[in-house]
Amino acid sequence: MTATLTHYQDRMRRVLDHIDRHLDGDLDLAAVSSVAAFSKFHFHRQFRATFGISLHRYVQLARLRHASKRLADVTGHTITEIALDAGYETPDAFARAFRQRLGQSPSGFRKSPDWEPWLRAFGPLTSARSRLMQPTYSSDHVEIRTVPTIPVAMFEHRGDPATIDVTIQRFIAWRKAAGLSPRTNPTFNIWYSERRPADPADYRMDLCVGLNAGQGVDETDDAVRIGEIPGGRCAVVRVTGDSHDLEPAALYLYRDWLPASGEEARDFPIYCQRFFLDEPGLTTAAELFLPLK
Structure with a gap:
């Protein structure tokens, strides 16, 4: 039972690692469930049961967090490029989502990031990763x-x-x-x-x-x-x-x-x-x- 549970949790951790590495790629239900070799018809419930958050929201938050870090690097890409890479169809849609989540516009955050709302906004990502059983050592x-x-x-x-x-x-x-x-x-x-x-x-x-x-x-x-x-x-x-x-x-x-x-x-x-x-x-x-x- 312990070995089976550990294997299951390893598969779910693999999903989070895949999301982290492919934030600018295809992260729909079918694509992500295949990473863990789970059925797409059950995976959305498995993901929520394991991490306490839906797959859709997890991906949205992960992309927005990554975008916010790129914005803070003022020598990096333009806001439009960051918005499109984060999966938003237009910069306006990105700006609305960003302001709603962080209380700042993307340009305002780039000039002077307010990190306290940032911590609160992305707390669910940290909580999700901490829900799995921790690894064991010998x-x-x-x-x-x-x-x-x-x-x-x-x-x-x-x-x-x-x-x-x-x-x-x-x-x-x-x-x-x-x-x-x-x-x-x-x-x-x-x-x-x-x-x-x-x-x-x-x-x-x-x-x-x-x-x-x-x-x-x-x-x-x-x-x-x-x-x-x-x-x-x-x-x-x-x-x-x-x-x-x-x-x-x-x-x-x-x-x-x-x-x-x-x-x-x-x-x-x-x-x-x-x-x-x-x-x-x-x-x-x-x-x-x-x-x-």
Whole structure:
């Protein structure tokens, strides 16, 4: 029963990954149900039962979110191009839908994005992805490595974790302006607090960009500082597919693997490195690092 359920959920996760990669393509019921090899006559009910949202609305929100991110990249495509790529027949139809959902016009959002309504508007997408049973881990998934010290530029997030997407968008804009591509400068996250502290104001993490030898950044932005991720022994778990939520892997390391391993955690927070993959069927992955003595 467990293996069957896991297989079923893997098929449904494959659907979300397919949608994410084909937002400008054909995402009707027949096309999407075939990705998971489910009957189109039942799939719309299966999708809603699994994710708590209809397939049609999920696709609409995913396309609109992707369009909003492209708008925030002011050096990118025109509003008309973004509207058509998002599946709208005219820019006016796109503008009406955008304003209704986000409370700003596309041009207004491009000039000055208001990220608080953005978070509320696309909350159903985050909720949908979190409804599936989380993956399970075993000691076979853990590798102990000795890693080098990594110089990084650190972009701080302090406060309610519900607003992390706002910081992420600022981080993306900052690294683009600094010319630090994810393809040439690796991306790291460092967590200093638990995922949901009793007081949301206590939440603290850094989004980091690895720096090459001799490479520096402008530190005039108060949110940015130069630092390092110290080298040493680490327990490492690789997460592929849906790497948005690393909590299950972190819980396994702390709750199951560490007590049974005889190892002790080093005095540095848990962190991850994020990867952008070229393999067919995969878009991102992450490696979670638990520093060891």
